[in-house]
Amino acid sequence: MGNSVRYVVFYDSGDLSLAAENFPAHRAWYGEFMARGVLLSLGPFTDRAGSMAICTTREAAEEFAAGDPFLRAGVVSGYHVREWHEATPDPS
Numbered sequence: 583m584g585n586s587v588r589y590v591v592f593y594d595s596g597d598l599s600l601a602a603e604n605f606p607a608h609r610a611w612y613g614e615f616m617a618r619g620v621l622l623s624l625g626p627f628t629d630r631a632g633s634m635a636i637c638t639t640r641e642a643a644e645e646f647a648a649g650d651p652f653l654r655a656g657v658v659s660g661y662h663v664r665e666w667h668e669a670t671p672d673p674s
Contacts, residue, residue: 586667586668586670587665587666587667587668588622588636588637588638588665588666588667588668589636589637589638589639589640589642589643589663589664589665589666590634590635590636590637590643590663590664590665590666591624591634591635591636591637591643591646591647591661591662591663592632592633592634592661592662592663592664593632593633593634593635593647593652593653593658593660593661594632594658594659594660594661595630595631595632595633595657595658595659596652596656596657596658596659596660597656597657598630598657600655600656600657601652601657603655604651604652604655604657607651607655608650608651608652608657611646611649611650611651612624612635612646612650615637615642615646618642619638620637620638620639620642620646621635621636621637621638621642621646622636622637622638623635623636624636633658635647636666640663640665643663644663647661647663
Protein backbone atom coordinates (compact mmCIF):
# COMPACT_ATOMS: atom_id res chain seq x y z
CA MET A 583 0.00 0.00 0.00
CA GLY A 584 1.35 3.41 -0.94
CA ASN A 585 1.46 6.10 1.75
CA SER A 586 2.17 9.71 0.82
CA VAL A 587 1.76 13.03 2.58
CA ARG A 588 -0.47 15.42 0.63
CA TYR A 589 -1.73 18.91 1.40
CA VAL A 590 -5.44 19.60 1.13
CA VAL A 591 -6.76 23.10 0.61
CA PHE A 592 -10.26 23.53 2.01
CA TYR A 593 -12.04 26.53 0.52
CA ASP A 594 -15.02 28.33 2.06
CA SER A 595 -17.65 29.42 -0.44
CA GLY A 596 -18.08 33.12 -1.02
CA ASP A 597 -20.29 34.76 -3.64
CA LEU A 598 -20.94 31.86 -6.01
CA SER A 599 -22.80 34.14 -8.43
CA LEU A 600 -19.34 35.40 -9.45
CA ALA A 601 -18.05 31.93 -10.37
CA ALA A 602 -19.00 31.84 -14.07
CA GLU A 603 -17.34 35.12 -14.99
CA ASN A 604 -14.17 34.24 -13.08
CA PHE A 605 -13.96 30.60 -14.12
CA PRO A 606 -11.67 31.12 -17.18
CA ALA A 607 -8.99 32.73 -14.99
CA HIS A 608 -9.47 30.04 -12.31
CA ARG A 609 -9.17 27.28 -14.94
CA ALA A 610 -5.95 28.80 -16.32
CA TRP A 611 -4.57 29.06 -12.77
CA TYR A 612 -5.30 25.45 -11.82
CA GLY A 613 -4.15 24.23 -15.24
CA GLU A 614 -0.74 25.77 -14.60
CA PHE A 615 -0.41 23.92 -11.28
CA MET A 616 -1.61 20.64 -12.78
CA ALA A 617 0.92 20.98 -15.63
CA ARG A 618 3.66 21.43 -13.01
CA GLY A 619 2.47 18.23 -11.32
CA VAL A 620 1.88 19.86 -7.93
CA LEU A 621 -1.93 19.98 -8.04
CA LEU A 622 -3.40 16.49 -8.17
CA SER A 623 -7.14 17.13 -7.98
CA LEU A 624 -9.73 19.77 -7.11
CA GLY A 625 -13.43 20.45 -7.12
CA PRO A 626 -16.49 21.66 -5.22
CA PHE A 627 -18.48 19.72 -2.66
CA THR A 628 -21.90 18.64 -3.90
CA ASP A 629 -23.70 20.75 -1.28
CA ARG A 630 -21.91 23.87 -2.63
CA ALA A 631 -20.54 24.56 0.87
CA GLY A 632 -16.93 24.88 -0.20
CA SER A 633 -14.44 22.97 -2.27
CA MET A 634 -11.04 21.37 -1.96
CA ALA A 635 -7.77 20.89 -3.80
CA ILE A 636 -5.06 18.29 -3.21
CA CYS A 637 -1.41 19.31 -3.67
CA THR A 638 1.91 17.52 -3.37
CA THR A 639 3.60 20.11 -1.10
CA ARG A 640 2.53 22.68 1.47
CA GLU A 641 4.30 25.37 -0.55
CA ALA A 642 2.30 24.50 -3.67
CA ALA A 643 -0.96 24.41 -1.68
CA GLU A 644 -0.32 27.84 -0.16
CA GLU A 645 0.79 29.35 -3.49
CA PHE A 646 -2.19 27.85 -5.31
CA ALA A 647 -4.79 29.01 -2.79
CA ALA A 648 -3.38 32.48 -2.15
CA GLY A 649 -3.18 33.33 -5.85
CA ASP A 650 -6.41 31.67 -6.99
CA PRO A 651 -8.55 34.12 -9.01
CA PHE A 652 -11.62 32.71 -7.23
CA LEU A 653 -10.21 33.96 -3.92
CA ARG A 654 -9.31 37.38 -5.31
CA ALA A 655 -12.78 37.77 -6.89
CA GLY A 656 -14.70 36.68 -3.78
CA VAL A 657 -16.04 33.38 -5.18
CA VAL A 658 -14.06 31.83 -2.32
CA SER A 659 -14.18 33.66 1.02
CA GLY A 660 -11.23 31.93 2.69
CA TYR A 661 -9.20 28.75 2.92
CA HIS A 662 -7.04 26.62 5.15
CA VAL A 663 -4.50 23.90 4.39
CA ARG A 664 -4.32 20.55 6.18
CA GLU A 665 -1.71 17.82 5.95
CA TRP A 666 -3.17 14.47 4.92
CA HIS A 667 -1.72 10.95 4.82
CA GLU A 668 -2.99 9.42 1.59
CA ALA A 669 -3.19 5.63 1.82
CA THR A 670 -3.85 4.07 -1.55
CA PRO A 671 -3.89 0.32 -2.11
CA ASP A 672 -1.30 -0.90 -4.58
CA PRO A 673 -2.93 -2.31 -7.71
CA SER A 674 -2.66 -6.07 -7.88
